[in-house]
Amino acid sequence: MTAITAKKHREKKAAWKMTPGKFLLYFFMYAFAILCLIPLVWLVRTAFVPKALELDMLAVGWVPTFSNITRIWGMAPWGNYYVNTLILVAGVLAAQFITITMAGYAFARLNFYGKNTLFILFLTQIMIAADVLILPNYMTITRLGLNDTLLGAMLPFFASAMGTFLMRQTIKTIPYELEEAAKIDGCNLFTMIIRIYLPLLVPCYIAHGLIAASYQWNNFLWPLIVINKPAKRLLTVGLAIFAQASEIGALWSDTCAATLLTVAPLLILFFFFQKRFIESFAHSGIK
Amino acid sequence: MSAIVNDRAVSLARERRRMWRTTRLAWMLLLPSFIFLAMFTFYPIGYSVWNSLYKDNNATIRTGPVYIGLKNYVSLFTKDQIFKQAFINNIIVAVVTVPISLGLAIMMAIFANKVKIGKGLVRVSFFYPTLLPMVAVANIWLFIYTPGYGMLGYIFNNNTWHFLTDPNAVLPALIVMMIWKQAGYVMIFYISGLQNINPELYEAATIDGANNSQTFWKITWPMLMPTTLYVMIITMTNAFKLVDHLYILTKGGPGNASNMLLFYVYQKAFDQTNYGMASAITVVVIVLLLLITCVQFFTQDKRTFYS
Numbered sequence: 249m250t251a252i253t254a255k256k257h258r259e260k261k262a263a264w265k266m267t268p269g270k271f272l273l274y275f276f277m278y279a280f281a282i283l284c285l286i287p288l289v290w291l292v293r294t295a296f297v298p299k300a301l302e303l304d305m306l307a308v309g310w311v312p313t314f315s316n317i318t319r320i321w322g323m324a325p326w327g328n329y330y331v332n333t334l335i336l337v338a339g340v341l342a343a344q345f346i347t348i349t350m351a352g353y354a355f356a357r358l359n360f361y362g363k364n365t366l367f368i369l370f371l372t373q374i375m376i377a378a379d380v381l382i383l384p385n386y387m388t389i390t391r392l393g394l395n396d397t398l399l400g401a402m403l404p405f406f407a408s409a410m411g412t413f414l415m416r417q418t419i420k421t422i423p424y425e426l427e428e429a430a431k432i433d434g435c436n437l438f439t440m441i442i443r444i445y446l447p448l449l450v451p452c453y454i455a456h457g458l459i460a461a462s463y464q465w466n467n468f469l470w471p472l473i474v475i476n477k478p479a480k481r482l483l484t485v486g487l488a489i490f491a492q493a494s495e496i497g498a499l500w501s502d503t504c505a506a507t508l509l510t511v512a513p514l515l516i517l518f519f520f521f522q523k524r525f526i527e528s529f530a531h532s533g534i535k
Numbered sequence: 536m537s538a539i540v541n542d543r544a545v546s547l548a549r550e551r552r553r554m555w556r557t558t559r560l561a562w563m564l565l566l567p568s569f570i571f572l573a574m575f576t577f578y579p580i581g582y583s584v585w586n587s588l589y590k591d592n593n594a595t596i597r598t599g600p601v602y603i604g605l606k607n608y609v610s611l612f613t614k615d616q617i618f619k620q621a622f623i624n625n626i627i628v629a630v631v632t633v634p635i636s637l638g639l640a641i642m643m644a645i646f647a648n649k650v651k652i653g654k655g656l657v658r659v660s661f662f663y664p665t666l667l668p669m670v671a672v673a674n675i676w677l678f679i680y681t682p683g684y685g686m687l688g689y690i691f692n693n694n695t696w697h698f699l700t701d702p703n704a705v706l707p708a709l710i711v712m713m714i715w716k717q718a719g720y721v722m723i724f725y726i727s728g729l730q731n732i733n734p735e736l737y738e739a740a741t742i743d744g745a746n747n748s749q750t751f752w753k754i755t756w757p758m759l760m761p762t763t764l765y766v767m768i769i770t771m772t773n774a775f776k777l778v779d780h781l782y783i784l785t786k787g788g789p790g791n792a793s794n795m796l797l798f799y800v801y802q803k804a805f806d807q808t809n810y811g812m813a814s815a816i817t818v819v820v821i822v823l824l825l826l827i828t829c830v831q832f833f834t835q836d837k838r839t840f841y842s
Contacts, residue, residue, distance in 0.1 A: 267747075269747075270747070273646075274646070274650075277642065277643070277646040277650075277657075278653075278657075280643075281653075281656070281657045281660045281661060282660070284660045284661055284664070284715065284719070285659075285660040286686075287675045287676070287679065287715075288660075288663060290675075290678070290686065291675055294678075303684050305686065305689055346567065347567045347568040347571065348568070350564040350565070350567060350568070351564060351565050351567075351568040353564060354560075354561040354564040354565050355565075358557050358560065358561040358564075359554070359557060360554070360557050360558035360560075360561035360562070361554065361555075361558045362558070362562075363561070366565060366569070369569075369572065369577070370568070370572065372572075372576055372577065372580075373572055373576045374828075375772075375824055375825060375828040376576065376580060376821055376824055376825070377772075377776060378575060378576070379776045379797070380775070380776065380797060380817065380820050380821060380824065381575070381576070381579040381580070381583070381817065382797075382800065382801065382804070383583070383800060383804045383810065383813050383814060383817055384578070384579030384580075384582040384583050384586070384814070384817070385575055385579050386804070387582070387810075388574060388575070388578070388579065403571070403574075403575065404571070404574075404575035406567075406571040407567070407568040407569075407570075407571035407572045407575075408568075409572070412568060437560070462665075462666055465668070466666075466667070466668035466669070467668075468668060468669060468670050468779040468782070469778065469779055469782075469797075469801065472782075473801075473805060484668045484670050484671075484779075487668075487670055487671065487674070488670045488782055488783055491670070491674050491677075491783055492783070500678060503674050503677075503678075504674075504678075506674075507671045507674045507675065510668065510670075510671055511666070511667050511668070511671045514666045514667075515663060515666060515667075518659075518662075518663065518666055519659065522655065522658065522659060525662075525666075526658065526662060526723050526726070529665065529720065529723050530723045530724060530726070530727045
């Protein structure tokens with residue numbers, strides 16, 4: 249028996265020996281990983297490099313400076329952009345958490361007339377995402393008088409089929425006995441969802457929250473169309489308009505500082521919660 | 536005898552009453568989601584179809600939209616060169632980005648799974664582009680592609696490359712950028728796909744003396760097939776949805792060489808105020824997306840889609 253496992257072990261080890269082909273592949277993949285990282289490194293570098301050196305890519309011996317960031321901070325209402333983006337993300341998440349919990353529970357636990365039809369109707373949102381329906385949705389928002397409001401930018405995202413299905417899957421894995429026990433104790437549906445399901449769904453909220461927050465934080469074309477008032481703009485739109493205003497190439501440290509302002513919160517969050525992010529996104533199907 | 540029939544009828548009626556009670560409850564729970572889906576997914580699809588049959592542009596502001604049947608579509612498919620170009624560009628982007636992204640993503644996933652040194656850093660460097668907004672990506676790549684003092688021009692000391700203003704180079708340049716942006720996202724699906732493969736399969740292969748490429752083609756690749764089909768749909772639909780970068784980089788130019796259908800919708804609707812035409816293009820995109828997803832639903836085992 250031990251002889252067999254030892255042999256197995258030896259064979260396994262032999263199979264993973266570094267062959268020249270494998271070495272080349274590893275070398276190539278490491279190089280590729282570094283190549284992928286270069287744009288980010290350059291972005292951070294140019295955001296902090298003294299302005300005089302912005303075009304000198306190989307300059308060394310410079311001291312990082314915040315002057316680029318402080319300079320562009322005065323050139324556009326970035327504070328407003330941040331607050332607006334945060335409100336938008338928080339608003340969409342809050343609304344989605346309510347709608348997807350209710351809908352997810354119904355699909356997971358209840359047997360009702362029209363279930364399959366409704367399920368397919370929900371799927372439509374995944375197939376034909378809001379990204380594609382900018383024109384008709386813009387008309388709806390205009391008719392509702394919600395142009396230039398954050399609510400208008402949020403409203404199309406208050407329901408999430410992707411989130412609903414994620415909830416449904418998770419609720420299905422929770423033992424039904426818990427619910428029966430709660431019913432015997434006299435809980436109604438509302439208290440039962442809050443007391444029994446909510447605590448168990450926290451990982452699911454985090455997973456969906458990370459995906460939805462990244463999507464909203466990065467969304468561009470829709471908020472560009474809905475919001476025209478500069479003070480109401482979101483970070484991505486503010487960044488695009490800022491970058492358009494500066495002539496190509498002339499103001500790289502400015503553009504990089506602005507880009508960094510936009511991407512830093514998500515990236516920092518990602519560096520700290522790397523595993524959570526990657527696991528969450530593995531459950532999603534968005535861009 | 537009649538008592539039994541009666542009993543059955545009573546219990547059937549009771550059953551049906553309970554079913555209706557549950558149905559009412561379920562519909563109430565689904566109502567909030569349904570309202571928003573109805574307003575911003577179902578209605579706009581119908582509205583686009585309806586509006587696409589009308590002449591609805593600057594010329595019809597006074598009179599209101601004028602019904603013209605399928606004329607918008609006819610002129611799109613027979614006269615509109617920009618539409619044709621955008622349509623072809625979309626197909627090219629899909630056909631090129633999908634296989635390359637998938638191939639790269641598989642290599643990245645296998646590497647990120649196996650690598651011992653710098654595992655975290657490797658994953659970060661592959662995945663972080665997923666979290667960047669397309670406009671930020673565009674700003675970064677604008678620097679890479681700028682002639683002369685952009686990164687490529689600087690490194691190769693060449694100021695004759697005009698990636699974004701040469702009609703022949705612009706689409707490949709944007710495709711490279713899109714692959715960089717999405718390969719890491721595809722990778723994570725493959726990582727979880729790889730982790731679901733039974734390790735005994737590999738042990739058996741090792742004992743049978745299979746080499747690396749045999750192991751890949753006989754075990755890894757077929758076992759990853761469901762994942763591949765799923766990410767194929769994601770990347771194909773992304774090819775139609777990713778257009779934000781055009782706003783920064785090219786505005787669809789030079790001469791629409793990099794225009795895409797969704798960006799053309801934006802231009803038609805919000806630059807030219809031609810809503811009827813924009814609706815017709817929207818319908819074309821909707822049909823293409825439906826075709827792509829339907830092909831998936833009917834060819835693929837549903838397990839990979841949320842079960």
